[in-house]
Amino acid sequence: MIQTQRLPAALTPLETAVAALLDGLEPVAPVALPLLEALGCVAAEMPPLKAMPPSDIAAADGFALRARDLVGASSYSPLPLRQLPHWVEAGDPMPEGCDCVIDAACLDQTGPMAEALAEAIPGQGVRRRGGDITEDASVIAVGRRLGPLDLLIARAAGLEKINVRRPRLRLVNIPATSGHTMTAQLILEAAGAAGADVLVISARQRDALSIAETIDASACDVLITIGGSGVGRTDAAITALAARGELVAHGIALQPGRTAAVGRIGNIPVIALPGAPDQALAAWWALVLPVLDRWSGLQPSRKVMLPLARKIASSVGIAEVVLLERSAGAWLPLAVGELSIELIARADAWLLVPGGSEGYAAGTPMDAHMLRDG
Incomplete structure (x- = not known):
């Protein structure tokens, strides 16, 4: 029998939680990284490139x-x-x-x-001289995530390092009673793909004191905890966050991911992610990525607009994550609000249905966030 998880009595609208996280945030200072380390980071300002080739x-x-x-x-x-x-x-x-x-x-x-x-x-x-790169060109756009082709341009220009904005992310893993670490690994890899500089710390125990010892925002731009955000007896991440800083909201109108929490330690955003992979991933997309994008100065991410192959029905008052698969020139909804690992792996894109919407009719053109290239 599946038991319904007990939730906080009042859920904070997703847009309210995101606004609280982004309040006062500006892009971090650029750093010069070797080209291989810069892959996946967001490009910052750089001097104009020299002509390549330098002569005929x-x-x-x-x-x-x-x-x-x-x-x-x-x-x-x-x-x-x-x-x-x-x-x-x-x-x-x-x-x-x-x-x-x-x-x-x-x-x-x-x-x-x-x-x-x-x-x-x-x-x-x-x-001809300048046939590959013209004199004073600026072909690596500021605010764009660097891919292999950008590094090709940098190497052709003779660069060994490139200026990027690379937010520092402190990832606190709260051990589950079963010792399960799949969610922590998922978020670690997602953070690396988002161009963050990640430091992983594990709490000794699930109690609030042990967790509070690891919640240190002194050397990071965003702090993430994984697990212990629910309302069970051993879920003490929220208590620890409130003891170390400001708890803005516990219980977000987001499905999946309703037991996530957001807060602040000074100017540093803190997001408590649930321990289940699907809930953590949804909260990562909806809460953490906007923070990383703001810190890194990322321009609007790539979206693809296609019509819906069938309607999406959504509950009013809850923002719901939808997984999509590209099929015959349309977006085929795979799941709404409940995301199995199999469907997550199968999905090509995702979108968020706002809490004020009942969904979308079949044929509605939708912009979706791509999960993979191609």
Whole structure:
């Protein structure tokens, strides 16, 4: 028999909880990270890039010549060259005065004098200065999460480090009675993918004193606890948070994730996530990501708009997380408010139905947060 979990009597609207978390937050100061460490972080301001390549280079192996010296050359009318041309390989700087590269087969060297067998145009076989990156370009957009292609640009520009905004996240894992750590690992990996610098701490016990010892916001930008946020006898995270700072709300009008809590220690937002994976993930999406996005200066995340393949029915007064699968050019709702691990793994995107909505009719175009590329 499934028992209904007892919840706080009054649930705080999700938008109220988020507003309290974001109040007064500004993007963190940029730091310069090595390129591999910067992957997944949010780009900050950086100086304009230098031209790449810095000079004209050969785009292919061949002979470097001046195009005007080849006018009229053909296999039927070979054109003698006054001197043997320079041989270049792809990536070599172009010799002074040369503006094209021709294939070796376009030159006959069997006789006493080299002969051109084909014409060429200026720039043929040549990668011009600034062909990859123009002078003073700013191709890595501020506020965008850095991916492999951004790092390719940085390497092409000769950069070893790149400026990013990387919020520091302190993750406090409260041990479950069964020793289950799957949720903590899920949130740890999600935090890394969000570009956060994560420090993981485990409380010694589930009691409020042990948890309070680990709730230290002195060296972080956001503090997350996992587990112990419900209303059972051993769920002491809320008591510990109230002892160390300000408890803003316990019980959020969010499904799943209603037993989450939000608070502050000074200017540092604190979010208590439930211990169940689906509830923790929903609260992560709805409560934690807005905080990380604000700290990191992230521009609006990528969304994809597609019509709904079937209607979404939602309860008024509760914001509900919906899992979506892309199917035949539409969003197919997989789950509303109840998220199994199997469906989480299957989903391509998610969206949040506001608490004031009863849902959406089939065919309604919806913007969804992507969970995977492609």
